[in-house]
Amino acid sequence: MASEYKTMKGQDFDRGAFESLLRRKVFLWQSFEPYGAVKGLFDYGPPLENLEAEVINIWRDHFIRHEKMMALKCSMLTPYEVLKTSGHVEKFADFMCKDPKTGEILRSDHLIKDVIEARLKSDKEARGEKIEETVEDPKKKKKQAKAAKGAVKLDDAVRKEYEHMLATLDDCTGDDMGALIKKHDIRSPITGNEVEPPVSVNLMFQTQIGATGKEPAFLRPETAQGQFLSFQKLLEYSDSQLPMASACIGYSFRNELSPRAGLLRVREFLMAEIEHFVDPESGKRHPKFNSVRDVKLPLLDRKTQNAGDTTPTITTIGEAVDSKLVDNETLGYFLVRIMQFMQKIGIDMTKLRFRQHMANEMAHYAVDCWDCELFSSYGWIECVGCADRSAFDLSVHEKATGTFLKVREPLKEPVKIEEWVAQLDKKKSGPKLKKNQAKVEQTLLGLSQEIKEKLSLEMEKEGKIVVAVEGVEGGKIELDKEIVSIGRETRVESMREYTPNVIEPSFGVGRILYSLMEHVYWTREGDAARSVMSFKPTVAPIKVLVVPLQKDVKFAALMAELEQRLDEEQLAYKVDQSGVSIGKRYSRNDELGIPFGITIDYESLEGKGFTLRERDSTKQVRASMDEILEAVVKMCKGKEAWEGVVKRLPVFEGKEE
Numbered sequence: 001m002a003s004e005y006k007t008m009k010g011q012d013f014d015r016g017a018f019e020s021l022l023r024r025k026v027f028l029w030q031s032f033e034p035y036g037a038v039k040g041l042f043d044y045g046p047p048l049e050n051l052e053a054e055v056i057n058i059w060r061d062h063f064i065r066h067e068k069m070m071a072l073k074c075s076m077l078t079p080y081e082v083l084k085t086s087g088h089v090e091k092f093a094d095f096m097c098k099d100p101k102t103g104e105i106l107r108s109d110h111l112i113k114d115v116i117e118a119r120l121k122s123d124k125e126a127r128g129e130k131i132e133e134t135v136e137d138p139k140k141k142k143k144q145a146k147a148a149k150g151a152v153k154l155d156d157a158v159r160k161e162y163e164h165m166l167a168t169l170d171d172c173t174g175d176d177m178g179a180l181i182k183k184h185d186i187r188s189p190i191t192g193n194e195v196e197p198p199v200s201v202n203l204m205f206q207t208q209i210g211a212t213g214k215e216p217a218f219l220r221p222e223t224a225q226g227q228f229l230s231f232q233k234l235l236e237y238s239d240s241q242l243p244m245a246s247a248c249i250g251y252s253f254r255n256e257l258s259p260r261a262g263l264l265r266v267r268e269f270l271m272a273e274i275e276h277f278v279d280p281e282s283g284k285r286h287p288k289f290n291s292v293r294d295v296k297l298p299l300l301d302r303k304t305q306n307a308g309d310t311t312p313t314i315t316t317i318g319e320a321v322d323s324k325l326v327d328n329e330t331l332g333y334f335l336v337r338i339m340q341f342m343q344k345i346g347i348d349m350t351k352l353r354f355r356q357h358m359a360n361e362m363a364h365y366a367v368d369c370w371d372c373e374l375f376s377s378y379g380w381i382e383c384v385g386c387a388d389r390s391a392f393d394l395s396v397h398e399k400a401t402g403t404f405l406k407v408r409e410p411l412k413e414p415v416k417i418e419e420w421v422a423q424l425d426k427k428k429s430g431p432k433l434k435k436n437q438a439k440v441e442q443t444l445l446g447l448s449q450e451i452k453e454k455l456s457l458e459m460e461k462e463g464k465i466v467v468a469v470e471g472v473e474g475g476k477i478e479l480d481k482e483i484v485s486i487g488r489e490t491r492v493e494s495m496r497e498y499t500p501n502v503i504e505p506s507f508g509v510g511r512i513l514y515s516l517m518e519h520v521y522w523t524r525e526g527d528a529a530r531s532v533m534s535f536k537p538t539v540a541p542i543k544v545l546v547v548p549l550q551k552d553v554k555f556a557a558l559m560a561e562l563e564q565r566l567d568e569e570q571l572a573y574k575v576d577q578s579g580v581s582i583g584k585r586y587s588r589n590d591e592l593g594i595p596f597g598i599t600i601d602y603e604s605l606e607g608k609g610f611t612l613r614e615r616d617s618t619k620q621v622r623a624s625m626d627e628i629l630e631a632v633v634k635m636c637k638g639k640e641a642w643e644g645v646v647k648r649l650p651v652f653e654g655k656e657e
């Protein structure tokens, strides 16, 4: 059966072969394997660990250095109260359905998706239509096969309804999903049992700080809260100038209900998050927006998804922001910068799109939200979320803690403000209010203009007012005009106070790395298909393979010199001195994605230079050590392409055997 997901060379993608390469070359494995492994936890071996470091270096350069962001390292252990205030304790949850007979837990949206996809596939089979598979996960296939049980043709209207359901599933609440499960008789694909209605389950790992258990805490589910609570320090560091942005790279933890799809849904993962603080009255304009205005992006908007379509529109970000499809310049600027980052690390641009969140999918405070999704053999997967979080987080933390989390800036022109003021006569009210005096004073200060105006009329009429005061007996207190005066006053205001809004691009590094590995994987046709990982030289975990023609002590001195030079250039290299042929040595290292090979042969001993081989084309040039190293350094810095090197250095027609 043809797979919809193709390799970078247009070949059918064989997930089994790909995963076997990742295992063989120790890119990654499930953690704690000798103890039976734990779902959703992975260890990275040397190639993937180095790849991650290279990708992070580019991320730091592309965002932190280039955009002058303030890098932070915030604590992962987070007190309960912080995440209570941010809404995570109550709302950071997924819906799950229980199979009451087996006790198995199924994520509600995954359950609906799996069953409905299987029914649509079965319908296609019954109609004799070509089936394009995105799913090759054997476990999922088995589930789907069981659910489909022979090809069943659907009514046209039902088929349409199912397609619409899949396109709008992200928009569903728990109740919506419960209704869909009932209406369409969706059962556990494993047992065929009916499932219980969806219930919400919190995804955070709870723990405690200290031995007493008095300080409950969580492992953070995102890095954002630490950044918000550092706001005052950031503002001071940036000389109170907005816009300003912080960035944090660190681990987050989510107790996913059904971790699956390798690195795509795990329980501990590296995030790289940016919080860009902007004055809401600036219209969220971005000073560098004009430099990206004409860049084209594939945008899949909410309206298109609602119509059951998943084809993105290619449009310039300028047009998208002008038409308000993307809410503001800052959000638009980041979408472009995210795309440019993906391009830099070698993501296939035909496998990237931006999908707008559906109304229910967005957090209640969010203004607009776009996910950067990458296509892999698992389908389209969100790899970066880019949300406008408005002023929500700073406002709630300010309210909960009383800490000032606003910007105060001088007004260009002082303004006269006429307003209602309610004032307590401290001397006269002291004996009457006693210990309640401070509470009353606080309450009067916090009253809105409308209420103050209403109370002034009441005071004029009755000579007294009744005010609700928190913490006093009975919850109210009577105040007469002897101790309280309410009237209009004029003051001159020279400062403005406001809570900045936040645009947040949030990167899941593991999902990006996994997608990247699929995007650069292909097989070279030949006697036996050989796998290649075409990492760009800038991100490749190892840059150079050093291969002496044979095991011969005569090569030792040149090898030592070459290794020293590679070391001086800070290039990661590997030496392969094994007895197998040069061709075999190249091809097994192509699986590690090493972009360049330097061969030392007998002519090298005669001062006739070395050969430099490029992984993807297998072409070679012959040149001196200096020339070769200069070319490799430039290519690994992204300053020169192989095509340029072939033009300026003599091509070598050696055979790879």
Ligand SMILES: Nc1ncnc2c1ncn2[C@@H]1O[C@H](COP(=O)(O)OP(=O)(O)OP(=O)(O)O)[C@@H](O)[C@H]1O
Residues within 6 Å of the ligand: 254, 256, 263, 264, 265, 266, 267, 269, 271, 382, 383, 384, 385, 506, 507, 508, 509, 510, 511
């Ligand atoms: N369980 C996970 N495993 C790996 N990466 C994750 C996981 N959850 C989130 N991420 C990454 O963190 C980024 C930001 O997190 P965000 O809260 O926006 O994700 P999310 O909307 O909860 O993702 P999903 O809907 O897929 O669970 C995501 O774009 C993704 O790359």
